[in-house]
Amino acid sequence: MTAATLKPRRFALAADDKPIVIASAFIVVLLMIGTGYTLATQGTMTLLSPNYLLQQLQIGAFLGVVAAGMMLVILIGHIDLSVAWTLAAAAMMATTVGGAWAIPTGLAVGLTVGVINGLGVAYLRVPSMIFTLGVNAVMRGLMVAHTGGFAPQTAATDLMRFLAAERIAGIPMAIFVWLGVSVVIAIVLKRTVFGRTIYAIGNREAAAYLAGMHTRGVIITAFAACGMLAGLAGVLLAGYSTKAYQGMGDAYVLPAIAAVVIGGTNILGGRGKYLGTVVGVILIVLLNSVLSIMQMPEAGRQIIYGVVIISMLLVYGRNQRVTS
Amino acid sequence: MTDRDAQPLLSLSKISKRYGGVRALEDVDFSCSAGSIHAILGENGAGKSTLIKIMSGVVQPDTGSMTLTGTPRRFLSPAEANAAGVVCVFQELSLMPDLSVADNISIVGPPTRLGLIDAKAQRRRAEELLASIGCEDVNPLLNVRDLPLSRRQMVEIAKALGKKPQLLILDEATSALTNSDVATIYEVLKRLRREGLSILYISHRMHEIEELADRASVFRNGRHIETFPMGRYGHGEIVELMIGREISAQYPPKVKRERPAPLFEVKKLTWENRLRAVDLSIGKGEIVGLGGLDGQGQKELLLALFGVLKGVTGEVTLDGKPALPGSPAEAKAPSRRIALIPEDRKTEGLMLPMSIAENLCSASLDALSTGPFIDRTKEEVAITDAIKRLQIKIGSPGDAVATLSGGNQQKVVIAKWLMTNPRVILLNDPTRGIDVGTKQEIYALLRQLADKGAAILFYSTDYDELIGCCDRVAVMYDGAIKVELEGDGITEQALIASALNIDAGAAARSGHGVHG
Numbered sequence: 001m002t003a004a005t006l007k008p009r010r011f012a013l014a015a016d017d018k019p020i021v022i023a024s025a026f027i028v029v030l031l032m033i034g035t036g037y038t039l040a041t042q043g044t045m046t047l048l049s050p051n052y053l054l055q056q057l058q059i060g061a062f063l064g065v066v067a068a069g070m071m072l073v074i075l076i077g078h079i080d081l082s083v084a085w086t087l088a089a090a091a092m093m094a095t096t097v098g099g100a101w102a103i104p105t106g107l108a109v110g111l112t113v114g115v116i117n118g119l120g121v122a123y124l125r126v127p128s129m130i131f132t133l134g135v136n137a138v139m140r141g142l143m144v145a146h147t148g149g150f151a152p153q154t155a156a157t158d159l160m161r162f163l164a165a166e167r168i169a170g171i172p173m174a175i176f177v178w179l180g181v182s183v184v185i186a187i188v189l190k191r192t193v194f195g196r197t198i199y200a201i202g203n204r205e206a207a208a209y210l211a212g213m214h215t216r217g218v219i220i221t222a223f224a225a226c227g228m229l230a231g232l233a234g235v236l237l238a239g240y241s242t243k244a245y246q247g248m249g250d251a252y253v254l255p256a257i258a259a260v261v262i263g264g265t266n267i268l269g270g271r272g273k274y275l276g277t278v279v280g281v282i283l284i285v286l287l288n289s290v291l292s293i294m295q296m297p298e299a300g301r302q303i304i305y306g307v308v309i310i311s312m313l314l315v316y317g318r319n320q321r322v323t324s
Numbered sequence: 325m326t327d328r329d330a331q332p333l334l335s336l337s338k339i340s341k342r343y344g345g346v347r348a349l350e351d352v353d354f355s356c357s358a359g360s361i362h363a364i365l366g367e368n369g370a371g372k373s374t375l376i377k378i379m380s381g382v383v384q385p386d387t388g389s390m391t392l393t394g395t396p397r398r399f400l401s402p403a404e405a406n407a408a409g410v411v412c413v414f415q416e417l418s419l420m421p422d423l424s425v426a427d428n429i430s431i432v433g434p435p436t437r438l439g440l441i442d443a444k445a446q447r448r449r450a451e452e453l454l455a456s457i458g459c460e461d462v463n464p465l466l467n468v469r470d471l472p473l474s475r476r477q478m479v480e481i482a483k484a485l486g487k488k489p490q491l492l493i494l495d496e497a498t499s500a501l502t503n504s505d506v507a508t509i510y511e512v513l514k515r516l517r518r519e520g521l522s523i524l525y526i527s528h529r530m531h532e533i534e535e536l537a538d539r540a541s542v543f544r545n546g547r548h549i550e551t552f553p554m555g556r557y558g559h560g561e562i563v564e565l566m567i568g569r570e571i572s573a574q575y576p577p578k579v580k581r582e583r584p585a586p587l588f589e590v591k592k593l594t595w596e597n598r599l600r601a602v603d604l605s606i607g608k609g610e611i612v613g614l615g616g617l618d619g620q621g622q623k624e625l626l627l628a629l630f631g632v633l634k635g636v637t638g639e640v641t642l643d644g645k646p647a648l649p650g651s652p653a654e655a656k657a658p659s660r661r662i663a664l665i666p667e668d669r670k671t672e673g674l675m676l677p678m679s680i681a682e683n684l685c686s687a688s689l690d691a692l693s694t695g696p697f698i699d700r701t702k703e704e705v706a707i708t709d710a711i712k713r714l715q716i717k718i719g720s721p722g723d724a725v726a727t728l729s730g731g732n733q734q735k736v737v738i739a740k741w742l743m744t745n746p747r748v749i750l751l752n753d754p755t756r757g758i759d760v761g762t763k764q765e766i767y768a769l770l771r772q773l774a775d776k777g778a779a780i781l782f783y784s785t786d787y788d789e790l791i792g793c794c795d796r797v798a799v800m801y802d803g804a805i806k807v808e809l810e811g812d813g814i815t816e817q818a819l820i821a822s823a824l825n826i827d828a829g830a831a832a833r834s835g836h837g838v839h840g
Binding site: 192193199203204206211212213270271 | 682
């Protein structure tokens with residue numbers, strides 16, 4: 001991970017690193033449990049093969065791109081529940097338009113929805129949880145109207161398939177896309193005025209505003225970025241499955257939020273490192289994969305999945321947030 | 325009168341209370357008797373609120389004891405105090421806006437029938453209590469939110485009376501009442517006194533106190549100065565007692581000189597009904613104080629000048645050019661360079677969990693960056709300079725600002741704005757709750773900034789500060805500047821008299837009489 005090679009900074013708070021360390025340790029534990037299981041049942045170490053790991057990262061890339069955007073929104077103290085149908089709408093419109101304009105269309109759909117969310121939150125002051133939930137329903141309705149409620153017949157373009165499913169030198173392209181997004185987000189959060197303002201708003205919006213920061217613009221931009229990244233994830237996912245389908249984004253909303261929070265970002269905003277979100281995504285993808293390798297029935301998987309998220313947060317919960 | 329013969333209803337002995345490093349009350353002995361209206365007087369921060377909070381169980385004293393009708397008592401919560409008949413009507417209204425008047429009046433212990441709230445009985449109770457204070461016109465079924473402020477205050481009083489008090493404490497409880505309400509309340513209070521209640525009355529309106537009270541106690545700097553029957557002293561003497569002669573801080577010397585040409589001018593600034601055509605001008609190198617009682621529009625004036633309030637009308641010019649900002653971002657832009665040190669550093673001035681360095685840079689990021697990127701080198705230099713210049717005592721710039729003491733936190737807020745190199749500096753009570761040493765550093769700093777050419781507008785609730793620091797003081801009353809004091813004319817008498825909007829000359833003359 002490039003984000004991992006960025007050294008701890010002057011402004012790094014030691015408390016921020018703790019969740020990342022814990023989550024990373026848990027990833028190792030998961031791999032050990034899974035390997036123990038496959039050794040016992042099949043006599044192989046499938047989980048440690050490079051191919052398996054790369055495949056997990058490829059699957060993780062879709063979630064990772066959504067989570068990167070979600071993290072920006074969570075850092076300013078808000079949430080975006082519209083990513084599910086933003087993702088689906090971007091995928092559907094991209095395949096509908098097709099050709100060279102497929103990917104720009106998908107990104108534009110995401111960007112537009114994100115800007116609308118941002119305007120609603122920054123200017124109309126509607127709580128983001130309600131506003132984005134409403135936008136999600138609207139997007140869903142629009143897409144049902146567009147497709148008649150069936151899976152669209154149109155297919156992903158070659159470029160979309162290349163970005164999502166092809167490999168270069170044995171490494172899936174999707175990983176490079178995720179890497180690119182990660183580098184940009186990590187630099188933006190660490191090094192730019194925009195990034196600093198995001199943390200300031202999440203900590204105390206009134207103080208940030210009174211410091212003369214452009215709080216509204218930053219809120220809108222954060223939502224816009226989140227929408228556009230959901231659009232990108234939609235384009236990739238359509239490329240991976242060769243077409244768009246109804247409800248394709250539904251499985252990404254809560255895992256994206258969970259990944260951000262497991263990575264140590266405060267759900268109320270203001271604190272968290274981007275590296276944590278990457279670790280959180282890998283943890284969630286691996287957990288799903290290991291549970292399915294162990295042939296855990298769906299009910300058990302859901303229960304374990306939920307218990308793991310809650311217990312991770314309980315472990316972090318203790319020395320969270322400095323109070324005065 | 326009911327002087328010292330009767331046993332006091334409530335008496336406090338040797339009560340002290342500190343908040344952090346600030347002493348709010350020190351060794352206070354105080355008592356009040358049944359059948360009396362007892363006024364409590366003192367400046368802002370004299371300890372009045374702490375006193376009544378201790379009486380009504382909101383806070384616990386650090387040391388000292390309290391007796392009620394001769395038996396020692398200790399109230400651990402307002403509910404315990406209420407049960408013992410000590411009821412307080414606080415300055416900030418305690419009503420729930422979305423509940424009905426009747427619900428609010430019976431919020432504690434509503435009448436019940438078969439274990440459920442008896443709405444009819446509750447409504448009757450509300451009607452009776454409201455009628456007893458001449459408020460038959462208030463419909464008990466209306467939501468409190470829909471009542472005007474003056475009616476809400478009457479509901480608050482009805483609610484307090486519903487608790488059957490022996491001791492009723494009114495803390496600025498008449499500040500929003502209309503004249504006819506005030507007349508009714510006078511009648512009610514006098515009736516309650518005849519019925520044997522003890523009433524403690526806190527108000528900044530001197531004529532109300534003269535009309536109502538039979539005794540008065542003066543507090544100053546957390547100490548009980550004197551209790552006397554009303555009529556013993558005149559206005560001026562009471563003001564003298566409130567001010568005292570203590571000097572608690574050293575100020576940098578003021579230089580006598582010609583009044584400089586105006587740099588920052590405000591004309592007919594108006595906002596809703598809180599600011600009424602404010603006219604003010606500050607010269608280059610001048611420190612102008614804003615005085616007056618709390619809540620006369622001083623905070624609104626500062627916020628309006630900083631672009632926080634929407635719908636402000638009037639004219640603001642800086643160096644002759646229009647300068648009324650539309651937002652804090654516009655206020656600090658290079659064309660204006662206005663800075664505001666806000667009132668509450670914890671919620672408005674700082675992002676507490678973030679580092680000292682990040683907080684220091686938060687207002688000057690534009691100057692410290694190249695394109696969208698923050699320039700690390702420039703940032704580091706600026707942070708080191710700021711910490712050195714204000715002598716902020718810190719471990720490391722990467723520590724959370726929440727780890728600093730109050731005084732050092734305030735220095736961070738000030739330093740953050742000095743990094744923008746402001747031409748106009750607005751300060752909203754910047755020394756509240758910080759130690760004397762840091763206060764003196766801040767005074768010296770302000771004078772130094774003024775000498776370098778900044779125009780400074782300084783609101784303080786501490787009269788001493790206004791006298792010690794300011795070249796001129798504009799005293800606000802009811803959203804407008806009533807009096808401007810200058811040079812030797814800035815005296816405690818003049819400040820208090822104009823804050824109370826009474827004739828300064830009369831106060832000064834009778835004040836003179838005490839010593840002469």
